[in-house]
Amino acid sequence: MAKAVWKGTLTFGLVSLPVALYPATESHAVRFHQLQRGTTDRVRLRRVNERTGEEVPFEDVVKGYELAEGQYVVVEPAELEELSPGRSRTIEIGGFADLAEIDPVFFDKTYYLGPADPATAKVYQLLVEALAHSHRAGIAVFAMRGKEYLTAVDSADGLLELRTMHWADELRDPQQEVPDLPDRRRDFNRTELATAEQLIEMLSVGWNPEDYHDTYEERVRELVEAKAEGREVALSTGDEPEPTELTDLVDVLRRSLDEARAARGGSAGGARAGRAGAGRAGAGRAAGSKGSPKRGRAGREAPEPAEAVEDLASLSKTELYRRAAALGVPHRSTMTRDQLQYALKAAARPRRKLGRAS
Numbered sequence: 001m002a003k004a005v006w007k008g009t010l011t012f013g014l015v016s017l018p019v020a021l022y023p024a025t026e027s028h029a030v031r032f033h034q035l036q037r038g039t040t041d042r043v044r045l046r047r048v049n050e051r052t053g054e055e056v057p058f059e060d061v062v063k064g065y066e067l068a069e070g071q072y073v074v075v076e077p078a079e080l081e082e083l084s085p086g087r088s089r090t091i092e093i094g095g096f097a098d099l100a101e102i103d104p105v106f107f108d109k110t111y112y113l114g115p116a117d118p119a120t121a122k123v124y125q126l127l128v129e130a131l132a133h134s135h136r137a138g139i140a141v142f143a144m145r146g147k148e149y150l151t152a153v154d155s156a157d158g159l160l161e162l163r164t165m166h167w168a169d170e171l172r173d174p175q176q177e178v179p180d181l182p183d184r185r186r187d188f189n190r191t192e193l194a195t196a197e198q199l200i201e202m203l204s205v206g207w208n209p210e211d212y213h214d215t216y217e218e219r220v221r222e223l224v225e226a227k228a229e230g231r232e233v234a235l236s237t238g239d240e241p242e243p244t245e246l247t248d249l250v251d252v253l254r255r256s257l258d259e260a261r262a263a264r265g266g267s268a269g270g271a272r273a274g275r276a277g278a279g280r281a282g283a284g285r286a287a288g289s290k291g292s293p294k295r296g297r298a299g300r301e302a303p304e305p306a307e308a309v310e311d312l313a314s315l316s317k318t319e320l321y322r323r324a325a326a327l328g329v330p331h332r333s334t335m336t337r338d339q340l341q342y343a344l345k346a347a348a349r350p351r352r353k354l355g356r357a358s
Contacts, residue, residue, distance in 0.1 A: 006144045007116055008089035010127075010153070010160075017123050018116035019091070021144070021162060025110065030220045080146075091151065091162070093138035099154060100135075100346040106165045113153060113160035124160070131155035133330055135346055137163075188249075195253040202260040312341045320344065 004020035011017070034043040047056045063080065064072035115124040131137065131154060138153040150165045175181060205211075226233045244252050312320065320340040324332040327347045335343065 004114075004116075005111070008091060008142070010091045010093070010113070010140075012093040012127070012138060015123060015127075017120055017127065019124075019160070020114050020116040022112040022114060024112050024161065028214070028217060030217055030224065091140045091142040091153070093140045093153060095139050096131075096134065096136040097139050097152070098135065098346065099137050099152065100342075102137075102152065102165075105171060107152075108164045108166055111162045111164075113162045128155045128158060128160060131160075133328060135329075135343070192250055192253065195250060195257060199253055199257045199260060202257060202264065312344055 002022050004022055006021040008019065009016050010019045035041060036043055047058065047061060048054065049056050062077065063075040065075065066072055115121055140151050140153060142149060142151060150167055152163045152165060154161045154163065223233055223235075315323075317337040317340065320337060321332060323344055324335070324340055324347075327344070329340075329343045329347055332340065332343065
């Protein structure tokens with residue numbers, strides 16, 4: 001069981017809730033020590049005075065801001081501590097935003113936000129349910145380990161999650177960072193675009209994180225095991241793909257589409273019909289037909305996988321409303337047709353399932 005990395009109080013309005021922050025992820029990367037080649041001697045990093053070559057104790061290290069070459073303003077750790085927001089013990093939610101409107105590039109790390117006092121379990125669960133039904137996240141600024149963070153507090157499967165976010169001025173402008181970025185002009189023809197869209201449709205999948213794993217880490221472990229046993233390991237990087245020539249674009253897209261069809265064992269039309277049929281079946285379940293629907297966030301009926309949902313634009317407002325009612329979308333009775341489509345897309349956004357004992 002992971003230890004809490006921060007404890008404090010979550011506030012929204014006049015409500016205060018003692019909470020604890022826990023890491024939501026862990027790294028399984030293979031870790032190596034640095035050794036000097038030809039020996040088993042560890043290579044360690046030390047703080048060394050570059051003029052004398054002598055090691056400097058940690059307590060004698062101070063911060064220096066360079067004004068000009070060789071000229072520094074020296075700042076003591078205690079002075080930084082006085083300025084640090086690290087003494088803050090409160091996550092104060094200043095407002096609630098729709099997560100669908102936040103570009104994923106803003107998100108950094110995810111933490112579980114658990115109750116720190118059993119006596120406040122009702123308040124904790126109230127916030128979990130309220131966020132789940134509103135499809136919004138609380139935006140807050142708080143401090144941890146001497147650093148201030150912009151965060152989003154969300155509800156997922158019965159608990160709160162806190163996601164640290166980048167500040168707006170930390171995001172780089174892609175127009176300046178990415179060389180040779182093409183303009184959004186349409187140099188391609190309709191045939192190229194239509195074929196590319198067909199290929200994307202044919203290769204569409206439902207998101208399941210369990211389908212993917214770190215094969216590079218597996219190969220590294222196999223390499224380590226083989227070398228420990230004195231076995232030779234055949235290393236092959238394979239051939240690097242050649243860039244597609246513009247003159248071959250349509251041909252390459254069509255051949256890719258044929259391979260995708262063969263892999264699926266049917267035509268593109270059959271695949272699309274199957275997905276549309278699954279979407280209609282999902283609509284029937286949402287309307288109350290027989291079957292045991294999956295349960296999603298906060299006990300609501302989970303939406304069908306992305307590949308099984310038909311185009312919402314083709315549905316009537318009545319059908320959109322029925323689906324919104326089945327998903328528990330709030331304020332649906334006051335929504336326009338376009339707003340219902342947007343709300344359903346936001347509700348169908350895939351969420352990671354938490355592993356819990358039944």
